Amino acid sequence: MAKLFEPMSIKGMDFKNRIVMAPMCMYQSDQEDGQVTDWHRIHYPTRAVGQVGLIIIEATAVQGQGRISSRDLGIWEDGHIEGLSEIVRLMKNNGAKTGIQLAHAGRKADITGTIFAPSALAFNDRYQTPVAMTIEDIQETIQAFKDGAIRAKKAGFDVIEIHAAHGYLINQFLSPLTNKREDEYGGSSENRYRLLREVIDAINEVWDKPLFVRVSAHDYTEGGMTPESYIEMAKWMKEQGVDLIDVSSGAVVPARIHAFPGYQVPFAEVLKKETPIATGAVGLITSPQHAEEILQNGRADMIFLARELLRDPYWAYRAAKELGAQSGVPVPYERGWI
DSSP states (O other), X not given: OOGGGSOEEETTEEXXXXXXXXXXXXXXXXXXXXXXOHHHHHHHHHHXXXXXXXXXXXXXXXXXXXXXXXXXXXXSSGGGHHHHHHHHHHHHHTTOEEEEEEEOOXXXXXXXXXXXXXXXXXXXXXXXXXXXXXXXXXXHHHHHHHHHHHHHHHHTOSEEEEEEOTTSHXXXXXXTTTOOOOSTTSSSHHHHHXXXXXXXXXXXXXXXXXXXXXXXXXXXXXXXXXXXXXXXXXXXXXXXXXXXXXXXXXXXXXXXXXXXXXXXXXXXXXXXXXXXXEEEEESSOOOHHHHHHHHHTTSOSEEEXXXXXXXXXXXXXXXXXXXXXXXXXXXXXXXXXX
């Protein structure tokens, strides 16, 4: 059997295959209120019909001022639960497990008003300069992640992924390029990890299902984070009960990245083999054969597809046919009743 279509169990939860829809910002909320719209009600369940095993919806803001854009989904108030519950129901009805990425943009929040970061450093000339967070600000944000997890549980999600990548708030604390603090949240790797540690602990108080963390394993800038410098942090995550690290890279500071198919896979492989912790590989993976190679060679445990699933919501069906696997596609599709 193709490894891509082997089931995987995490904390007693069974995933029917190793195909994951990676979270991608869709910018489709209306009126800057963070609410689910009809666009989301169609977009995500379509990928479930297409037999994606786990769908993680886009970066969802735990605080209003932590939105990446004013049209991001939100989970900072109870009023968001109803809409999120609806798309969870629609995805589950079509056979997918469901995940949500809890996020805070930090200095990369492209919104009107004050934005926050570990240090008062702007991302570039286009972004405003953030306010350096006080200890009180940090504690409020940790509570916001915990409250977001409570709402995610009420909405019925199966997986929470903490967004600690792509130059957003938690990533800003992790990287020495963006964290210039001189208190207990800055300096040593242990101190820079402290915010993520406390967010994980807070979520674990209210969440007992699979927990993922997305990291940017390489800053592509001298003095920044590398896969090797994440090994220690990956071990800490494993000790805290994190089940899988979704291994991406870049975007904490402006940097030139040479991207090619599978360019981030070696980063996932390093963390998987040196920790060991389950990892997800992501980044220009478009071919079923490429995805299968990654899994067969033990380089990662799950395959996270992003833009390829925007282009082809039925990628999993195509992959099953190409790899000779049992597709599990709904009978009307299999028989050609379309």
